[in-house]
Amino acid sequence: MNICTIVDFRGAVDDPGRRLRHMADARRAAEAGVCRSTLFAECRMEWRGQLWLFYAPIALRSIERAERAAMALRRLTSDPMGAYRILRDEIVTDPVAGVASDAVVEPLPAVQTLLQAVAGMDASRLDGSLERLRRRLQCLDISHNNLSPDNIVVDTAGELHPIRLHYVTQGFGGDEEAFERLESYIAEHALDAAGCLHDTTAAYRAASGCRPAEWLWAGNMFEDRVRVRGRGGYGFVDGDGRTVVKPIYFWADDFREGRAAVQDFDSRMGLIDKNGREIIAPLYDIVEYDADTGRSWVSLDSLWAQFDYAGCRITDWLPREECDIEL
Amino acid sequence: MYTRPITHLDRTLFLFAIDCSGSMRETIRFNGMTMSKAEAVALVTNYMIDELVERARRRDGVRNYYDIGVIGYSGEGVRPMLGQSGGDDCTVAVDRLAAQMPPVCRMDFDQRLPDGSRSAASFDLHRWIEPFSSGLTPMYEALMEVRDTLRRWCLRPENAASFPPVVFNITDGESSDGSCEELCDMAAQIRRTGTADGSTLLINIHLSTDSERGSIMFPSSEEACGEDRYSRLLYEMASTMPEVFDDAIRSSVGGVSLPPYKGMAYNASVAQLLTVLDIGSRSVNNIF
Structure with missing residues (x-):
C-alpha cells in the first residue's frame, strides 16, 4: 500500500483526468478546499452528478482503518453510507514508476456541517433530527465512533447525516456519549422556539460576509462574535457587524463560554473576554483555555500554572510533569 | 524513542541543507523528468515544505507544530534561504511561514513512461526557494552551521522532550571544503545532537547524473548506492533509521530489502517519510 502526500493529493484533485483512475471524470467541487485530519487528506468532488468526499x-x-469501516458498511445496500468505498491504486503519484496510492470515497448528502448550521436552526427540530439519526444507526446496527x-452534515430538510465514516464499526451503541454531547451542544448553540421568530440571517451575513473591503476573512459566529481577519491581524465583530475587538492579534480562537485565546505578534498568548478585555494579558508562551472548567493552563519558560475564569493564577508555577495537564 | 507525537506543545524541527554550488547546473533525470540539479533541489525542497505546511494545517488554521529552516551553501557562502528571522537563528515557525505563502508556480515537465510513451506532468508548488547555482561547495561549513543550529534548538527547555530534529541534506556530494573523514566526523556530530526522544536524524538526498540507475529510497546496504564514491560517502554520513520506522519504510519503498535502513535517497524525494511521523495525532477526533 502506498501512502499519498498531501501535495500529490492536491495535484490529483486539480487534475483528475491524468492523476485519478476510476474517478478521472470527476472534478473538484466549487470552493472545495483540501483539508486534513490525522489519517486522511480530503476534498469535495463532483462525480456522476453527485457530491462525494474524496x-x-x-x-x-489510514487504509487499515478504512478497510474495517468498509467491511462494516458494505452490507448497507439500502443506505447511502453503504457507498463508502476504497478505490485501490486510485491516485497516480508517480506515473514513471507506476506508483499509485489507494483512495477512499463516500457520498456527501449535504455541504453544511452541524457546526456551521446550528446557530440558525431551531433546537427542538434539531433534537428530532438527532433522534432520527440515532434510530437510523440503530436500525443499521452500526456505530460511527466519531x-x-x-x-455531521445537515440537508435542506434539516435531516442529519454522518460523514467521515472511517471509524464505523458493526454494532450499535458506540455513540451514546457522543449523542449526549450533541444534545447538549444543540441545547447550547441552537435557537429556541422564541429565537426562531427573529430572523438572524441578515445579522449573520453582515458579520461574516459583507465587509470584503475591510475583512480579508470571516469565520462563523460563536456567542454573537465572529472572528475576522483584517490587514492588522485577527479581531472580532458582533452580530451586527460592529467591531468589538480590533484586528490586532496574530491569531485568535473562537469564543467559548465568553473567553477566547489570542496570540500577539510577539508570539505571546493571552485570553480575552467578549469585549476584548484582556483577562489574561498576552505575556505567556501558551494559554490553553478549557471551556468546560473555565480554567486555563498557562505556560511560561517551560513552567505551567492554572488560571481561573477571572484570570487569577490559582496554582504555583511547576514543571509540566508535576501538573495534571490534559491538552 | 522516536515516539513523541508532534504537537504544538512538543514541537520539532525540520532543517534543510541544500547544495547551491556551480555543479548543480548539470542536467539530471529526476522522477522521470529532465532538469538541472538546482531545479531538482528546489523541487524537492519546495515539495517538502509545502507538505509540511499542509500537514500542519487544520480546519481552524495552521498549527504551530514545528520550525523549518533552509540553509543554502554555494560559492557565495552559507546562508539561510527561508523567511529571515533577523537573529542568529535560521529557522521559522510553520504558522509564521504559512502566513507568508509565496506564489504558487506550476512546473510543467515532459515525462517518459516505462512503455516509452510521453506524458505531460505538472506540479503546483509554492516557490519557497528558487533554483540557484554558483561557485564552490562548502558542505563542511554548511554542516557546521546545521550542527550549531541544532544545538541551539535542542538546548531550549521547551524542546527537550520533543521528537528529535530531522535534517535533509540535498546535494550531489562533491564537497570542496572538507575531506571524507571531516565530513563523516561532522555528520556524526550532527547525529549526536537530539532530544530526550532520540538523536537527530540526518537524511541525505543524493542527486546524481548517473542515468543508468533508478531512484532509491532508504537503502539497506551500501551496495544499493552503487559505486559512486559520493554516494558511498553520503551513505556513510546518513543516520541509520530507528527500528520504529522499519514497517513504514518497508511499506513505503515496497521492496524486499531488510532493515536496518539508511536515511538516504538517491535521485528521489523522501516526502513519504513525513507520512510516518506522528504529526498532530492528538486531534484524531474532531474537536467537539
Missing part, C-alpha cells in the same frame, strides 16, 4: 490516506494506519458537529 480521501487520500496520509498515514500508515460523531461530532463537524462530522
Whole structure:
C-alpha cells in the first residue's frame, strides 16, 4: 500500500483526468478546499452528478482503518453510507514508476456541517433530527465512533447525516456519549422556539460576509462574535457587524463560554473576554483555555500554572510533569 | 524513542541543507523528468515544505507544530534561504511561514513512461526557494552551521522532550571544503545532537547524473548506492533509521530489502517519510 502526500493529493484533485483512475471524470467541487485530519487528506468532488468526499490516506494506519469501516458498511445496500468505498491504486503519484496510492470515497448528502448550521436552526427540530439519526444507526446496527458537529452534515430538510465514516464499526451503541454531547451542544448553540421568530440571517451575513473591503476573512459566529481577519491581524465583530475587538492579534480562537485565546505578534498568548478585555494579558508562551472548567493552563519558560475564569493564577508555577495537564 | 507525537506543545524541527554550488547546473533525470540539479533541489525542497505546511494545517488554521529552516551553501557562502528571522537563528515557525505563502508556480515537465510513451506532468508548488547555482561547495561549513543550529534548538527547555530534529541534506556530494573523514566526523556530530526522544536524524538526498540507475529510497546496504564514491560517502554520513520506522519504510519503498535502513535517497524525494511521523495525532477526533 502506498501512502499519498498531501501535495500529490492536491495535484490529483486539480487534475483528475491524468492523476485519478476510476474517478478521472470527476472534478473538484466549487470552493472545495483540501483539508486534513490525522489519517486522511480530503476534498469535495463532483462525480456522476453527485457530491462525494474524496480521501487520500496520509498515514500508515489510514487504509487499515478504512478497510474495517468498509467491511462494516458494505452490507448497507439500502443506505447511502453503504457507498463508502476504497478505490485501490486510485491516485497516480508517480506515473514513471507506476506508483499509485489507494483512495477512499463516500457520498456527501449535504455541504453544511452541524457546526456551521446550528446557530440558525431551531433546537427542538434539531433534537428530532438527532433522534432520527440515532434510530437510523440503530436500525443499521452500526456505530460511527466519531460523531461530532463537524462530522455531521445537515440537508435542506434539516435531516442529519454522518460523514467521515472511517471509524464505523458493526454494532450499535458506540455513540451514546457522543449523542449526549450533541444534545447538549444543540441545547447550547441552537435557537429556541422564541429565537426562531427573529430572523438572524441578515445579522449573520453582515458579520461574516459583507465587509470584503475591510475583512480579508470571516469565520462563523460563536456567542454573537465572529472572528475576522483584517490587514492588522485577527479581531472580532458582533452580530451586527460592529467591531468589538480590533484586528490586532496574530491569531485568535473562537469564543467559548465568553473567553477566547489570542496570540500577539510577539508570539505571546493571552485570553480575552467578549469585549476584548484582556483577562489574561498576552505575556505567556501558551494559554490553553478549557471551556468546560473555565480554567486555563498557562505556560511560561517551560513552567505551567492554572488560571481561573477571572484570570487569577490559582496554582504555583511547576514543571509540566508535576501538573495534571490534559491538552 | 522516536515516539513523541508532534504537537504544538512538543514541537520539532525540520532543517534543510541544500547544495547551491556551480555543479548543480548539470542536467539530471529526476522522477522521470529532465532538469538541472538546482531545479531538482528546489523541487524537492519546495515539495517538502509545502507538505509540511499542509500537514500542519487544520480546519481552524495552521498549527504551530514545528520550525523549518533552509540553509543554502554555494560559492557565495552559507546562508539561510527561508523567511529571515533577523537573529542568529535560521529557522521559522510553520504558522509564521504559512502566513507568508509565496506564489504558487506550476512546473510543467515532459515525462517518459516505462512503455516509452510521453506524458505531460505538472506540479503546483509554492516557490519557497528558487533554483540557484554558483561557485564552490562548502558542505563542511554548511554542516557546521546545521550542527550549531541544532544545538541551539535542542538546548531550549521547551524542546527537550520533543521528537528529535530531522535534517535533509540535498546535494550531489562533491564537497570542496572538507575531506571524507571531516565530513563523516561532522555528520556524526550532527547525529549526536537530539532530544530526550532520540538523536537527530540526518537524511541525505543524493542527486546524481548517473542515468543508468533508478531512484532509491532508504537503502539497506551500501551496495544499493552503487559505486559512486559520493554516494558511498553520503551513505556513510546518513543516520541509520530507528527500528520504529522499519514497517513504514518497508511499506513505503515496497521492496524486499531488510532493515536496518539508511536515511538516504538517491535521485528521489523522501516526502513519504513525513507520512510516518506522528504529526498532530492528538486531534484524531474532531474537536467537539
